[in-house]
Amino acid sequence: MKQVSSRPEEALVLDLPPLPEEVFADLLAFGGLGEEEKRAMRLDAERLLEEAASFVAGVYDHLSRHPGTARALGWEGRVPEEELYTRRAFFSAWLARTIGVDTSAEFAREVYRAGLWHGGLGPKGALIPPEYVGLSFAQVGRYVAERVRDVRPWLVYLSVQEEVMRKGFDAALALREGKVAVRFQALGLAHPALPRPLALRAGGVGEALFKAFAVNPALRDLALEALAAEEEVGLWLEPKTLWRLRPRWAVLLNGRDVRYLEGLATPLREGDLLTLLPPGR
Numbered sequence: 001m002k003q004v005s006s007r008p009e010e011a012l013v014l015d016l017p018p019l020p021e022e023v024f025a026d027l028l029a030f031g032g033l034g035e036e037e038k039r040a041m042r043l044d045a046e047r048l049l050e051e052a053a054s055f056v057a058g059v060y061d062h063l064s065r066h067p068g069t070a071r072a073l074g075w076e077g078r079v080p081e082e083e084l085y086t087r088r089a090f091f092s093a094w095l096a097r098t099i100g101v102d103t104s105a106e107f108a109r110e111v112y113r114a115g116l117w118h119g120g121l122g123p124k125g126a127l128i129p130p131e132y133v134g135l136s137f138a139q140v141g142r143y144v145a146e147r148v149r150d151v152r153p154w155l156v157y158l159s160v161q162e163e164v165m166r167k168g169f170d171a172a173l174a175l176r177e178g179k180v181a182v183r184f185q186a187l188g189l190a191h192p193a194l195p196r197p198l199a200l201r202a203g204g205v206g207e208a209l210f211k212a213f214a215v216n217p218a219l220r221d222l223a224l225e226a227l228a229a230e231e232e233v234g235l236w237l238e239p240k241t242l243w244r245l246r247p248r249w250a251v252l253l254n255g256r257d258v259r260y261l262e263g264l265a266t267p268l269r270e271g272d273l274l275t276l277l278p279p280g281r
Contacts, residue, residue, distance in 0.1 A: 027159075180201060204264065
C-alpha cells in the first residue's frame, strides 16, 4: 500500500487494489475466454440445467454432513431449514448465472462479495476455510465435465471466479490484522453502501482506508475518483490508477478532518472512530 501526502489536497490519495470486475476481465482475457468461446459455452446450457437442482441439493447435503463445513456453518446437530433454503437459493442463482456464462461487472462483484462472506463478513460472521471453497468449485467442475463436450473453457471460467472470490476472502481476513482495533462508518449518501460501522484493525489512517475501500467497491464508487498515474517498472513507466477522495468529501478521525492532522500517516489509537463524510447540501 502506497500513499501520497506531500500537499493537503493530495493527502487522501490511495493506491488501492484493482476492482473485482477489473480482475475478472483481466483473468478471462489471460485465459483466452473471448466472445466466441462464451457463445460456444452457452450452447451447453440445456444439458447443464437438466440436473442442476439435484446437484445443488446434493452439494448442500454433503456440506451439512461433513464435520468441517458443518462446524464452519454452525450446522452441528441440526441444520436450520430457513438458512438452508436461503443458501441453496443463493447457490442456485450463482449456478444459473455461471451456466449462462455471465461475465458482467455486477456478477464479478457478487463473486467477490461471496469471498467477503466466506472471510467472515456475512450475516453470521462464519469463516469458511478456502480449501472447502476450492473443493466446492471442483465439484462444480466435475458436474460440468460430465455433461459437456469441451470442459476446458469452463475450467478457465471457474478458475477465474475462484480467484476473484479468493481476493474477497483475503480482503476480509486483512481486516483482522493490524495494530489497533478501530471502527469505520459512512454517513449521508454513503450510508447505504455501509449501513453498519466496519470493525477493523490498522495502525494508521491510510491502512484503515485501504482496507475499508478494498472490502467495499460500492463505497469506492461513491467517495473516490480515479487519478491517472505512472509506476516505474524496471527501466520504463507503466500507467496505473490511484484513487483520491472526491471534492468536498472528508474523512474524520474522532470528528477531526484527517487532512488537517497527518493525512494518511495519522496514527490510530484503540477504539478510534473514522467517519466518511459526504458533502452537505
